[in-house]
Amino acid sequence: MSDANEYTPPKVWKWDAENGGQFAKTNRPIAGPTHDKTLPVGAHPLQLHSLATPNGVKVTILLEELLALGHAGAEYDAYLINIGEGDQFSSGFVDINPNSKIPAMVDRSGPEPIRIFESGAILFYLAEKFDAFLPTDPAGRAECLSWLFWQMGSAPFLGGGFGHFYAYAPTKIEYAINRYAMEVKRQLDVLDRNLAERKFICGDDYTIADMAIWPWYGVLVTGTIYEAAEFLDVKSYKHVDRWAKQIAARPAVKRGRMVNRSFGPLEEQLRERHDSSDFDTMTQDKIEAAD
């Protein structure tokens, strides 16, 4: 294997804002806000600022599952953060997530607002708050948190590693694609072996671990991210495939996937969500038809 564009790193790395990558417009080597803008505040206790990427969808699935269970306190306003336009660098967003990445949430149900960032932390916070989708016995809880943290540590190899080099990088680099394809296939095998023996990730019950893992690995095996289903031979992970289809069929999952979505079919885009009736009346096809 050889790389025709072999690169010799300079002594000190310098920021080349025009590096040609898909996200060059917004990627920066520095943190902090780029502009002043306060975030809107809606009527509900929970305020979500997000986008329907896999990390964003984890949270909207949990919120819709909680509402489906009858937890009225999980009512939420969801505002769109357009990461392609740099909304994640507004002063208001940086106040609730100094890491400038979606999803971020504010819980205004108590005397003082509480900010929560990192999708795994938001799932854990909400599961504890509503005492749902997280086992309470020590062994079950340990298993669930282990898989939740497995997802948080593993998905960057899938998204930032495999997805980036297979789908987004300006050139196809064999070394990088091989390295990350190998790791993603190993991760899929980890899941497949687990799901060969269990209905859901942690056992008989559907938990926040399923909600964290499905938007990445469940969606990957259905072939809808990175168009890599054939390349990774995803159909060979048959237990993951069975589990992924089972979760995709849940009504709350279907709703959760639509929230803060600004791409794909217009009827599946609910860019902002303020009420459960919005799924019937405020999808983008209806908004554009009314204009």
Ligand SMILES: N[C@@H](CCC(=O)N[C@@H](CS)C(=O)NCC(=O)O)C(=O)O
């Ligand atoms: N570990 C974080 C990752 C969040 C993340 O990477 N979000 C991406 C979208 S999926 C983002 O906001 N990217 C914008 C940017 O990098 O500027 C989490 O799970 O919440």
